[in-house]
Amino acid sequence: MRPGKKRREAESTGPRGPRKSAPSDRTRPMESRRETKPSGDAVAGRNSVVEALRAKVPAKELLIAQRAEIDDRMTESMRLAKNQNLLIKEVARGVLDGLTGTTMHQGIALVIKPFAYTAFTLLLSQAKKPGLLIGLDGVTDPHNLGAIVRSAAAFGADGVVIPERRTAAMTGSAWKASAGAAARLPISQVTNLVRSLEDAKKAGYFVVGLDADGDESLPKFSLAKESVYLIVGSEGKGLSRLVREKCDLILSIPMQSEVESLNASVATAIVLQQIAASRAE
Numbered sequence: 001m002r003p004g005k006k007r008r009e010a011e012s013t014g015p016r017g018p019r020k021s022a023p024s025d026r027t028r029p030m031e032s033r034r035e036t037k038p039s040g041d042a043v044a045g046r047n048s049v050v051e052a053l054r055a056k057v058p059a060k061e062l063l064i065a066q067r068a069e070i071d072d073r074m075t076e077s078m079r080l081a082k083n084q085n086l087l088i089k090e091v092a093r094g095v096l097d098g099l100t101g102t103t104m105h106q107g108i109a110l111v112i113k114p115f116a117y118t119a120f121t122l123l124l125s126q127a128k129k130p131g132l133l134i135g136l137d138g139v140t141d142p143h144n145l146g147a148i149v150r151s152a153a154a155f156g157a158d159g160v161v162i163p164e165r166r167t168a169a170m171t172g173s174a175w176k177a178s179a180g181a182a183a184r185l186p187i188s189q190v191t192n193l194v195r196s197l198e199d200a201k202k203a204g205y206f207v208v209g210l211d212a213d214g215d216e217s218l219p220k221f222s223l224a225k226e227s228v229y230l231i232v233g234s235e236g237k238g239l240s241r242l243v244r245e246k247c248d249l250i251l252s253i254p255m256q257s258e259v260e261s262l263n264a265s266v267a268t269a270i271v272l273q274q275i276a277a278s279r280a281e
Contacts, residue, residue, distance in 0.1 A: 041112040043172040044096070044105035046073040053080035057175045058113040058183075061087040065096055068107030077108060115170035118186040120161065120196055124203050126186070127158035131205060131227040132275060135161040135193060137243045138234035139264050142168040146177025147265035148232065153181035155272035160185065161229075163193040193231075197246045200229040206248045207231065209239045210267060214252025218271065221251060224278035232268050235261055 043052045062081040145168040190196045205227045233239035
């Protein structure tokens with residue numbers, strides 16, 4: 001009985017000591033440089049943070065790692081954050097590791113506010129006539145998303161539509177790439193892109209897919225003066241099958257044979273400029 005009792009006491013007391021200290025271990029710097037899954041939306045790195053603050057990306061707070069070396073970029077980031085009435089907090093380096101998903105944050109991170117999306121029904125009802133919407137089908141690069149939002153605002157589009165899955169969301173990186181246009185242009189996030197195409201058709205829109213193998217090519221776009229819901233596919237796979245089947249027309253951009261494809265944001269800007277020019281006539 002006594003040996004068993006001692007063994008049970010050893011089992012009950014031995015491992016419990018380390019378990020009690022585990023929470024404090026999480027606040028210590030990670031020794032490895034492996035990346036983990038981010039726990040929130042944040043811009044990390046000294047250059048990226050100061051650029052985001054200069055662009056006035058909507059943020060909640062600025063986090064500085066304890067005992068981080070303060071240089072000119074850190075000083076400017078703290079000054080900009082203070083001018084924008086952001087909370088500035090000093091945290092353990094491990095907190096930044098978990099928030100950003102990497103140990104390469106250079107001791108600083110800007111926590112971004114959740115983006116305020118517009119309901120698709122509201123986007124449709126508020127669009128001018130003829131309307132112009134841009135939908136993204138599999139565009140996963142947030143910088144491409146931000147650039148498309150910027151072009152959409154520049155050429156008078158009524159909004160951008162992104163699905164919840166398999167497409168970039170309006171993160172801090174996308175917001176920064178939009179150069180502030182995301183604050184002026186409605187952006188809708190839908191659970192089902194195909195359903196949004198059907199709803200747009202009921203509202204009088206023509207669904208036009210942008211793809212290399214098109215029924216028509218610019219500048220001879222016959223529907224430019226109609227209400228258009230332009231769908232942009234990914235650079236690699238293009239339009240998905242279900243989306244392509246819902247399109248009323250597939251539009252292409254004529255190019256030299258040596259060039260295989262254009263960046264999604266560049267292609268979108270070219271089409272939007274042509275639509276704007278046609279409607280101005």
